[in-house]
Amino acid sequence: MRKILKNALVINPVNGEILLRDLYIADGRIAAEFTGAADEVIDCTGLYVAPGLVDIHAHFRDPGFTHKETLETGAAAARAGGFTAVVCMANTKPVIDTPELLTAQIDASRALAVNCYHAGCATTGQNGAELTDFAALKRAGAAVISDDGQAITDAAVMLKVLEAARDNGLVISTHSEDPRFPGRPAVAEEYMVARDLALAEYAAGAKLHIQHVTTAKSVALIRAAKLRGLDVSAETCPHYLQLTNDGGQSTLRKVFPPLRTSEDVAAVIAGLADGTIDIIATDHAPHSAEEKALPYPEAPGGMEGLETAFSVCLTRLYHAGHLTLPELIRKMSYNPAERLGLAHGGVEAGDTADLLIFDPDELWTPTASDLKSKSRNNPFLGTELRGKVKRTLVAGR
Ligand code: DOR
Ligand code: ZN
Numbered sequence: 001m002r003k004i005l006k007n008a009l010v011i012n013p014v015n016g017e018i019l020l021r022d023l024y025i026a027d028g029r030i031a032a033e034f035t036g037a038a039d040e041v042i043d044c045t046g047l048y049v050a051p052g053l054v055d056i057h058a059h060f061r062d063p064g065f066t067h068k069e070t071l072e073t074g075a076a077a078a079r080a081g082g083f084t085a086v087v088c089m090a091n092t093k094p095v096i097d098t099p100e101l102l103t104a105q106i107d108a109s110r111a112l113a114v115n116c117y118h119a120g121c122a123t124t125g126q127n128g129a130e131l132t133d134f135a136a137l138k139r140a141g142a143a144v145i146s147d148d149g150q151a152i153t154d155a156a157v158m159l160k161v162l163e164a165a166r167d168n169g170l171v172i173s174t175h176s177e178d179p180r181f182p183g184r185p186a187v188a189e190e191y192m193v194a195r196d197l198a199l200a201e202y203a204a205g206a207k208l209h210i211q212h213v214t215t216a217k218s219v220a221l222i223r224a225a226k227l228r229g230l231d232v233s234a235e236t237c238p239h240y241l242q243l244t245n246d247g248g249q250s251t252l253r254k255v256f257p258p259l260r261t262s263e264d265v266a267a268v269i270a271g272l273a274d275g276t277i278d279i280i281a282t283d284h285a286p287h288s289a290e291e292k293a294l295p296y297p298e299a300p301g302g303m304e305g306l307e308t309a310f311s312v313c314l315t316r317l318y319h320a321g322h323l324t325l326p327e328l329i330r331k332m333s334y335n336p337a338e339r340l341g342l343a344h345g346g347v348e349a350g351d352t353a354d355l356l357i358f359d360p361d362e363l364w365t366p367t368a369s370d371l372k373s374k375s376r377n378n379p380f381l382g383t384e385l386r387g388k389v390k391r392t393l394v395a396g397r
Helices: 071-080 099-108 134-140 155-167 186-202 216-227 262-273 309-318 325-332 334-340
Strands: 002-012 017-026 029-031 040-043 048-051 053-058 083-088 115-120 172-174 208-210 232-236 355-364 385-393
Touching: 002 325, 002 355, 017 325, 048 053, 048 325, 053 071, 053 309, 053 325, 053 334, 071 083, 071 115, 071 385, 083 385, 099 115, 099 134, 115 134, 134 155, 155 172, 155 186, 186 208, 186 216, 216 232, 216 262, 232 262, 232 334, 262 309, 309 325, 309 355, 309 385, 325 334
Parallel strands: 002 040, 002 048, 053 083, 083 115, 172 208, 208 232
Antiparallel strands: 002 017, 017 029, 048 355, 355 385
16 A cells, blocks of 8 residues: 655654655555655645554553443544554553553554554552562563552552662653642642652662643753653653643542642643653543532542643644643653653654654634544534644554
């Protein structure tokens, strides 16, 4: 199967270049120019082409909560949002804490609309106490180790997790936020970010990834740790770039960590701009309408978001002048892929033709019918966004 993307503005997030060119695809890979007929010519005049987005933090709820999302609907949502690879978190039912369960997940993910990778739990049953078998999870194909959804509150256990991850060549991705603090104030995140950075420094050589960073102090702590040379990466999520905690107590806005102040939002954006935060992930967390209709204290936290993530980021980061297009694409493709050692995020000849075609200027207002997810708990429905995914190619298809 040979294709040509004609007249595309091709974004290379690795060298930061944007070149107007024709992009050739042969046998699922980006190819050098070929002569002779193509099976399909896609006119990309006026459109940008970038590596497909890579989301290293999504919840597909399968097995166990398939009324919220399945591997199939999650992958369809990803694809609609321009993502060509996702890493699914392990807080399913059962949680993915053995090599057998992980192997079953990987086997069930072979024919999905996008590449789906899977995390393995850090602790058995996500109980925050006994470590899983990291070596066996690595052999089975764990993309990362994470108890996301649960924080590891015992610092001695967290230290063991960091050391075991290091010894097995795995990144540990943490939900650094203590759930025991009433109201989950900023300090519940900040002290645990500080703790995890200190423990990672002590476990010399550990690779720490801090999920969903939301506060100014967290950003400052990570910035200082990077200056000291720690092997730490950090992500934030689209909702922390746009929404604040003064929007009222709607369950649609309930998420962990919670929405913060406008000063925190500004600091998170500054952290993206100066490289402290290297990755944008969605934390796509679908929940059913029935659960989100519960009274605020009982409703689950989390926001659906794969289909709107890129448009929110274009609106809040590119159009607002904080990041260039190559910088934004890098934080949503090359950097996350590189951090976990996934072969995605490039547009060079020989790379898999996982590609996103988009119009950075198209205005649209997402509605429920734009969602491919099983769930509808997306806070951006009804909000006008600037920039839209036009087409997503996975291995050239
Ligand atoms: O709001 C959240 N929802 N935060 C998490 O850490 C987990 C996620 C979920 O699984 O619903
Ligand atoms: Zn989390």
